[in-house]
Amino acid sequence: MTQTNPTQAAIDLCIALGIPDHHAPTIQAAFAEREARLVGALRNLENANDRACGARPQKVYDAMIAAGMTDALIELDDARREARATLAALKDRTHG
Secondary structure, three states, X not given: OOXXXXXXXXXXXXXXXXXXXXXXXXXXXXXXXXXXXXXXXHHHHHHHHHHHHOOOHHHHHHHHHHOOOHHHHHHHHHHHHHHHHHHHHHHHHHOO
């Protein structure tokens, strides 16, 4: 993921929209709030999955396979993978 300077991105958006760039801090704050909510939602997804699977996710997976829930298991794995990748990319982009 490409590193983004949030201040410059907000200024660029002001320029693109034809509004004075003194509005950039307000736009940047809105971006930061949205990003924080996204990170929180992704962490909640990961935590909920960890609670559902407990300390023995393999037993949960085995039970799902035995019950014929392979599609649900694939969706769960895909969602976890995507959440982790997004969190890693956001952490890398924001250095934290």
